[in-house]
Amino acid sequence: MRLHLYFARKFALTLLAVTMVFVLILTLLDVVDQIRRFEIGTINVGQATKLAALNVPAGLYGILPLIVILSTLALFLNLARTSELVVTRSSGRSALRALGAPLLTAFGIGVLCVSVLNPIVAATLKEYERLSDEYRHGTRNVLSISREGLWLRQGGPEGQMVIRAARANLDGTRLSDVTFLAFAPKAGPIWRIEAEAAELTKGAWEITGAKRWAFDVPNPEAAATLHPHLTLPSDLTRDRIRDSFGTPRAIPIWQLPDFIASLKRAGFSARQHQVWLQMELALPALFVSMVMIGAAFTMRHTRFGRTGVMVLGALILGLALFFLRDFAQILGENGQIPVALAAWSPPVIGIMIALALILHMEEG
Numbered sequence: 105m106r107l108h109l110y111f112a113r114k115f116a117l118t119l120l121a122v123t124m125v126f127v128l129i130l131t132l133l134d135v136v137d138q139i140r141r142f143e144i145g146t147i148n149v150g151q152a153t154k155l156a157a158l159n160v161p162a163g164l165y166g167i168l169p170l171i172v173i174l175s176t177l178a179l180f181l182n183l184a185r186t187s188e189l190v191v192t193r194s195s196g197r198s199a200l201r202a203l204g205a206p207l208l209t210a211f212g213i214g215v216l217c218v219s220v221l222n223p224i225v226a227a228t229l230k231e232y233e234r235l236s237d238e239y240r241h242g243t244r245n246v247l248s249i250s251r252e253g254l255w256l257r258q259g260g261p262e263g264q265m266v267i268r269a270a271r272a273n274l275d276g277t278r279l280s281d282v283t284f285l286a287f288a289p290k291a292g293p294i295w296r297i298e299a300e301a302a303e304l305t306k307g308a309w310e311i312t313g314a315k316r317w318a319f320d321v322p323n324p325e326a327a328a329t330l331h332p333h334l335t336l337p338s339d340l341t342r343d344r345i346r347d348s349f350g351t352p353r354a355i356p357i358w359q360l361p362d363f364i365a366s367l368k369r370a371g372f373s374a375r376q377h378q379v380w381l382q383m384e385l386a387l388p389a390l391f392v393s394m395v396m397i398g399a400a401f402t403m404r405h406t407r408f409g410r411t412g413v414m415v416l417g418a419l420i421l422g423l424a425l426f427f428l429r430d431f432a433q434i435l436g437e438n439g440q441i442p443v444a445l446a447a448w449s450p451p452v453i454g455i456m457i458a459l460a461l462i463l464h465m466e467e468g
Contacts, residue, residue: 389451397458
């Protein structure tokens with residue numbers, strides 16, 4: 105038990121050290137990138153640093169599997185160099201048994217990342233997007249999904265407009281049972297429109313079957329007007345509505361199931377979010393596969409030579425698995441393969457390949 109705790113502690117400390125190095129590098133690069141993204145004079149160094157601090161967690165979270173395999177390589181190379189692994193193996197412990205503590209540690213860290221780090225990344229990513237839009241435009245168009253349906257907000261010099269629809273098509277450009285509520289700058293609502301349907305065209309909403317109430321008269325209902333067809337100017341586009349959903353990683357994993365159900369009720373496709381949810385649940389298994397791949401190539405004494413070749417082989421296989429995961433995610437989001445297959449096949453493949461290599465090494 106003491107030996108297992110020793111290996112687990114060494115792996116955790118190695119992972120922490122490698123992570124801190126990447127945090128420092130990513131922060132410095134992101135500060136420069138934030139300054140480059142904005143026009144000269146739009147933001148200062150302090151604001152760029154704040155944006156970088158909010159953006160780095162998402163970037164770091166995306167490369168955690170690579171950090172895990174690098175930490176595994178560093179751990180086992182150090183154990184091989186100090187002959188600790190040789191002593192452990194000579195005491196009768198098999199390679200799989202010696203791997204037990206790092207594997208459990210990696211799995212536990214994966215669970216911690218999904219349950220704790222994922223909501224933190226989602227919060228920082230939302231704040232980053234909000235601040236970035238504020239620095240760049242001063243206002244923001246927002247889309248949200250709730251039990252009451254689809255909600256949109258568009259802004260402009262003339263004020264804000266809130267749009268609610270009971271149903272929508274897949275990209276949010278055709279709305280049914282829709283309500284438009286306009287607000288004057290620094291004032292309350294000024295008019296309201298309820299319509300059977302609305303379709304977003306270039307620069308405007310084309311509304312059919314509408315009833316309009318003006319709130320600047322004593323009796324809005326008496327002065328209400330019916331319109332078979334109305335046109336409302338809008339700066340929204342299909343792409344901006346789609347982007348307003350945000351990436352699934354901007355939603356905490358604890359809220360994803362309810363959000364997916366809300367998307368389906370509003371008439372949107374939730375496949376992208378379903379794939380992301382399953383991939384997050386599979387993240388601990390991916391960490392385990394990365395540890396096994398790293399160990400399969402480096403659980404040998406350095407006196408056997410070819411250490412560089414073995415490390416390179418582990419990195420190539422780890423990167424291949426990392427890109428296979430991204431490719432499977434794309435296929436899953438496009439509906440080419442089932443959601444579960446897209447999320448769980450890469451870590452399972454990685455574990456099986458690494459297990460075969462370790463068993464071959466043991467037999468050898």
